Amino acid sequence: MRYSFRAGAAAIITAAALLATGCSTPANSPEAGGSGSGTPVELTYWAWAPNLEKVVDIWNQKNPDIHVTVNKQDGGDPAVTKLLTAIKAGSGAPDLIQAEYQKIPTLVSADALADLSGTAAGGTKDSFPAGVWDSVTLGGDALYAVPQDTGPVVFYYRADIFENLGLSVPTTWDEYAAAAKTIHDADPSQFLGTFSSNDAGWFTAMSQQAGASWWGVDGDAWSVNIDKEPTQKVANYWGGLVESGVIDNQPMYTPAWNTGLNTGKQVGWLSAAWGPGVLSGNAESTAGKWKVAPMPQWDASKPATGNWGGSSTAVTTQSKNVEAAAKFATWLNTDPEAIKALVTETGIYPADSAGAKSALTAPPAFFSNQPDFYDVIAKAAATVSNFTYGPNVNVAFSAYNDEFAKAAQSKKQSDFAKAVSNMQTITTDDLKKTGFTVK
Amino acid sequence: MSTATMSTKEKPSVVSTGILLLGALYCLFPIIWVVAAASKDSSQLFSTFTLAPSTHLWDNIVDLTQYRDGLFWRWMMNTALYAGVGAILSTWVSALSGYVLAKFDFPGKSGVFKVLLMGVLVPGVILAIPQYLMLAQVGLTNTYWSVLLPQIISPYGIYLARIYAAAAVPNDVIEAARTEGAKELYIFNRIAVPMMLPGLVTIFLFQFVAVWNNFMLPYIMLGNDQLFPITVGLNGLLNQGATAPAMYTLVLAGALLSIIPLILLFLLLQRYWRVDLAAGAVKA
CATH class of the missing domain: 3.40.190.10 (Periplasmic binding protein-like II)
Known part of the structure; x- marks a missing residue:
């Protein structure tokens, strides 16, 4: 019994310590979507491309008024399943999501993606091959995502x-x-x-x-x-x-x-x-x-x-800052500096034709021959x-x-x-x- | 007691020792495999003999520690938080509910108990989606609470606690305390809980391991990898998408590191567990 008491006490102390450290953390991490006047717009971005957060860091340094946080996902299928669940539940979806081209019709029919045709992203048509553009517009007037890689x-x-x-x-x-x-x-x-x-x-x-x-x-x-x-x-x-x-x-x-x-x-x-x-x-x-x-x-x-394969950057219908999110998605996939960083950090092949040409000058190390x-x-x-x-x-x-x-x-x-x-x-x-x- | 005295005189049976050794081998083999595999680098992993250890264990651990600025250790801390705090809260709730069910008479008690027994039969996995939808309504998904809260109520823990309370806390003691004028919560906290403690250690360990190994609930609830427990985090390293190779060596090193706290916990709490079994045998 004596031992049991001590064990119990020790466990409770440990728990208290964990509770103290654990519960202070969420307060530090930015809340999704919440933006008051004067404070920067906070955007969350579900993505799985390796090292994408390093590219996003460049954006965050240059744009103090729009702060993007990457939440790394376990690949395309789990991310989409989670997004669809969050859309059905009415809350919990991120502002931006990395969406594979073949998932876009599914997401559109679940009303999960915001139409970007009236935003900054609407003017990016000429940067991408026609076939790729087709898969983010589904052949219509709406624009559901900005192409990232193919x-x-x-x-x-x-x-x-x-x-x-x-x-x-x-x-x-x-x-x-x-x-x-x-x-x-x-x-x-x-x-x-x-x-x-x-x-x-x-x-x-x-x-x-x-x-x-x-x-x-x-x-x-x-x-x-x-x-x-x-x-x-x-x-x-x-x-x-x-x-x-x-x-x-x-x-x-x-x-x-x-x-x-x-x-x-x-x-x-x-x-x-x-x-x-x-x-x-x-x-x-x-x-x-x-x-x-x-x-x-x-x-x-x-x-x-x-x-x-290949994927795009889409904005969800639960985002409260569609304009800001579209601005970020446009920068990420068409700005030369961003594409250069995408190529070196994540190893993707950019969808932006001109960007791909200027960013990819030397072969990958594995194919140096x-x-x-x-x-x-x-x-x-x-x-x-x-x-x-x-x-x-x-x-x-x-x-x-x-x-x-x-x-x-x-x-x-x-x-x-x-x-x-x-x-x-x-x-x-x-x-x-x-x-x-x-x- | 009689079996104990008999067995000291008998020679150990070759057959039963053999069966136990086989059982031990069966249980230890995966651990040996993990230790051997975690010590290989990626070129050796699928080419050298399965159980032959190599020399890259430390390299793998260093690589894992460097992965996205030590995210692995954050996952370890998260798991410790979910399992530690979750198991403590769950044990306390179980003890309180079990004690009430064992020692109090109130209308609907048998109904509550039957619902509880049905709850034992429902696997936690199938509750994950309904729990997600409920927590989404109050905006708690993708937070620490979304993983902690659903694991606090454990029907099986309550069921065990009820049995322990019935066996370990004599009614006379409660009556005596009441006669002395003690309040009910005081009786529970100061008299019943110490008496039930050996049983509660079992519930704590049971819950701790259950939460430590839980995958489905955090997988569904969490989108932010800073909040992931180790299970979901390591799974993510294996599923990087088609464009990136799975990080087998990191996952194996992580799997090895993640079982160490569990082994330590069992070794440290083992003696209380023995006290518990002995105590149970005397009282029953």
Whole structure:
């Protein structure tokens, strides 16, 4: 009993100490949205790009009247889920949010994003490629976000292994298939790539290049166009490669795949402009052995590119300072100094075409062997095909994960085609069920 | 008592010792794995033998400490706050409610107790969203309170406290105190709580571990990473988005550091726990 008393007393003292330190902290951190006269406008910004707060610090130093606080998020999906919950609850949303392009229709249909067309951000149209601008306006008059970065897809490959085998870089998908076979035949543990049933964004980019646009909007009615010729062509192509075994069927971003990049089992990677960050993190020991080339083409005379990832800066409908938030979003994504800082601190590929050109002069350290790295990327960015996202991208993407996981496991080309039509059915049914008019 | 005297004479059974050793191995294996993995750098992590330790533990801890100006340690402090303060408050509320349910008669008592038992059966995870919506109405989401308040009421803790109060606090003592003119709250604080303390240590530990490991509630409630507990913070390091690689080495070092306080707590409070078991055996 004596011991118990002492333990209790000690615990209470500790608790009191913790309470004292803990409860004094929130008072120091700025409250969201509250701005009186004379005090600076306080904005909160939910974002997940690494080191973004360092770029925001530049803004805060230059603009004492508008203070932005970054709240780091766990990536795009959790941030959007949280935002939608806060919008439904009526409070708790930030002023600004980093929103991936494919999330914008979902957020707009939940009435989560403020229209910025009448603010400072309205005049930024000419800074961005037309396809990117389309995805933040949804083809209408309203403006829902300022584009930040894009992810034009390119082909990363191990130049040393290609050279040893006497292979040239594939420029068409037929050549890609042939190269995949040569590499796998020479060393059965090596693959030129993998079909990732975990990365719907990757498959979207492949389909986008082939000319697919999975959703369409006509007045108030949506259409779902997944089960069409372009996507079927892409699914059949990858299904054939997986069935013959020359391409791996394991998802990307797994520990096994990370190791594969590092040990040379994964000889190539179809990925976006942000790829060097992943490669330098996962495959440190292979620095200087990789090169970048444009995506292999379906029709070499009409080069096209898909887009994987990329995001924008949006202002939420719960913000009390839309004007100030739009001013900040415009600066962050179009001011040369901000873009330069975004490139060096966060490693993104800027959506602002002129900004990208002036900020990206030297290749990333991982690709120091290829001085024209960003020329390749810029050319790819200029040929990105149009693509429309719908309000239930999350449903289509999780249908992709479920259906293509089965197909990748069975390794049958026919199952890949089936997965595409299942995606179409699931996505259309969900759109109807949630009350949208579907053509 | 009889089992204790018997076992001193018997030789230890090979079979049961073997089963216990297997059990211990089963429980310790993940910890050994974390220790080994936390000592590797990123190039060794997925390539060298799983359980072979390396020499980079200190480097990983330094990297983790430097991550965004020591944010990891802030998460540790937050977790200590949520778990420490949350468990103390929850234990006190549980003790008070359990004592009242055990020692007082009032209309609707059995109804309250039945609702409580039903509460034990409802997993805390499914309450996180309703709690978010309620706290959003009073503007408390994304604050320390949003994680602390929902964890103060623990139906299971109240249920345990009721059983302890019924067993550990004799009615005669309460009657005697009342006869002496003591107020009810005074009786509870000065007489009942000391008698229940061994049981309350159990409730405290139980709640502390539950809050320490809680993920869903802070994950939903908090948007500001300065308020994150360790669980949500480390999860964030693994999900940097597709454009940045997951920080496996930092997460492993963080996981290793985050279990140390729990191990210390158990080792330090172990003897009170033993007192509790012995006391329970005598009284029952």
